[in-house]
Amino acid sequence: MQNALIILESLPNIAWGLFTTLGLVITALAVGLAVGLPLGVIQVYWGNSLFSRPIAIYVWFLRGLPSLVLLFLFYYGLFPLLGVDLPPFFVGAAVLGLRSSAYQSQIFRGAILSVDQGQMQAARSLGMSKPCAIENVILPQALRIALPAWSNEYPILLTDSSVCYAIGVMEMLTRASLQVSRTRAPVPLYLATAVIFIIMNYIGMRILRSAERRFHIPGFGGS
Amino acid sequence: MGDVILKVRDIHKRFDSEEVLRGVSFDVQKGDVKVFIGPSGTGKSTLLRCLNRLVEPDSGQIWLGDDEITHAVDIDGVRRRMGMVFQNFYLFDHLTALRNVEIALIKVLKMQKASARELAMSELSRVGMERFAGKYPAELSGGQAQRVSIARSLAMNPEVMLFDEPTSALDPELTGEVLEVMKKLASGGMTMLVVSHEMEFAYSVANEVLFMEGGVVVERGAPREIRNDAASDSPGRFERTRAFLRRIDG
Numbered sequence A: 001m002q003n004a005l006i007i008l009e010s011l012p013n014i015a016w017g018l019f020t021t022l023g024l025v026i027t028a029l030a031v032g033l034a035v036g037l038p039l040g041v042i043q044v045y046w047g048n049s050l051f052s053r054p055i056a057i058y059v060w061f062l063r064g065l066p067s068l069v070l071l072f073l074f075y076y077g078l079f080p081l082l083g084v085d086l087p088p089f090f091v092g093a094a095v096l097g098l099r100s101s102a103y104q105s106q107i108f109r110g111a112i113l114s115v116d117q118g119q120m121q122a123a124r125s126l127g128m129s130k131p132c133a134i135e136n137v138i139l140p141q142a143l144r145i146a147l148p149a150w151s152n153e154y155p156i157l158l159t160d161s162s163v164c165y166a167i168g169v170m171e172m173l174t175r176a177s178l179q180v181s182r183t184r185a186p187v188p189l190y191l192a193t194a195v196i197f198i199i200m201n202y203i204g205m206r207i208l209r210s211a212e213r214r215f216h217i218p219g220f221g222g223s
Numbered sequence B: 001m002g003d004v005i006l007k008v009r010d011i012h013k014r015f016d017s018e019e020v021l022r023g024v025s026f027d028v029q030k031g032d033v034k035v036f037i038g039p040s041g042t043g044k045s046t047l048l049r050c051l052n053r054l055v056e057p058d059s060g061q062i063w064l065g066d067d068e069i070t071h072a073v074d075i076d077g078v079r080r081r082m083g084m085v086f087q088n089f090y091l092f093d094h095l096t097a098l099r100n101v102e103i104a105l106i107k108v109l110k111m112q113k114a115s116a117r118e119l120a121m122s123e124l125s126r127v128g129m130e131r132f133a134g135k136y137p138a139e140l141s142g143g144q145a146q147r148v149s150i151a152r153s154l155a156m157n158p159e160v161m162l163f164d165e166p167t168s169a170l171d172p173e174l175t176g177e178v179l180e181v182m183k184k185l186a187s188g189g190m191t192m193l194v195v196s197h198e199m200e201f202a203y204s205v206a207n208e209v210l211f212m213e214g215g216v217v218v219e220r221g222a223p224r225e226i227r228n229d230a231a232s233d234s235p236g237r238f239e240r241t242r243a244f245l246r247r248i249d250g
């Protein structure tokens, strides 16, 4: 009974963090896409260029470090060093996004490589330039192939976003912890937080599933 | 007489240690249909791909009309002037038949959407596929897909059409519809280079049959001569072609 009251009283405050959490996730997904897609394309189609080594190192570095370590390095190290003073939210979103871009680049790279090489040959034989063929023939197919794997970035980022607690971004876990230290009732409040995470996870996955159905074309995976 | 539309001189191409083309030369007049035959691995596909530079030849020259295209800077412009039909069709899998035909019209020739659609539709009718305009490649039979891919190339109004074994991937009962389309094209005056072992097609529409082996054209002649030779048992000019044709006849 008392637990129910505590939850009821703290819930609005925690739930506000939902917007911050979603903000982190959506920004990170977008940054990851905007950076990861070009990286994947370059790795496949300009693999011998002078970009290829730096990209490989970038991917290796961002995937090789724990997100918390990256977050601290950026928050206490890189950004102050560069003399930019960003609110923690932006540092968190940037770190999550760049890290996701490394993973996304490999999702896109794999998807592009799984498009039959004949598609590119046919496009080029019609007089399309390489960029034109990539835009109009390869990517529309590769993105459909990538969508199920890409969708996985959502639950990963949603759960990862809670590391931003460590630099004081007012997302859900941060707010929950503040309420816990006020009410000294960790179990009900963290449980409530967990329930909100699970619901957000569920809703997001449903949206992504329906996107997969919406872009479905006969002959492209699944049913 | 006639204008030479394609002139090929001494093409060489090496992959790794293997020299796949070892000096191939021929001329093609406007309206010619040349059929290339020969054992697999002989360089027939590589030769066609060298012509539109999907593969870079190591040496030799190629002229398309008056332009030497061996090292053309505007390779996309050259490719626009040559259609290519592949053994496995390579229709764009994410586009309907109609969109397959119209996409290069819009993206390469910069045609307006409406006129591209109109032209694409008439090209589909030309190959008897207008009723399938809204179908995706996965929903077409091999023969239908190949006819759409021919329409896709024709829509670009090429000066030369290259066919690389256009019926080899098809079930036997589906080759007829594709060959029918190709015969119609040939009698309409299209210049065509065809790699194919459909000898009935070669005998009825080709000007010349070229037999390739080991990266060179070893024998070449008029289809009538080759057919007569293949049917005879006395020594002739086409002994290696004859031996090959008997082998594939099984």
Ligand SMILES: Nc1ncnc2c1ncn2[C@@H]1O[C@H](COP(=O)(O)OP(=O)(O)O)[C@@H](O)[C@H]1O
Residues within 6 Å of the ligand: B015, B016, B018, B020, B038, B039, B040, B041, B042, B043, B044, B045, B046, B047
């Ligand atoms: N892109 C390539 N890289 C390496 N070897 C190739 C390539 N394309 C063709 N070859 C080789 O060249 C030879 C000739 O192939 P191809 O031109 O396809 O012959 P054909 O069409 O007469 O069967 C084959 O041995 C083949 O393995």
Ligand SMILES: [Mg+2]
Residues within 6 Å of the ligand: B044, B045, B046, B164, B165
């Ligand atoms: Mg071949």
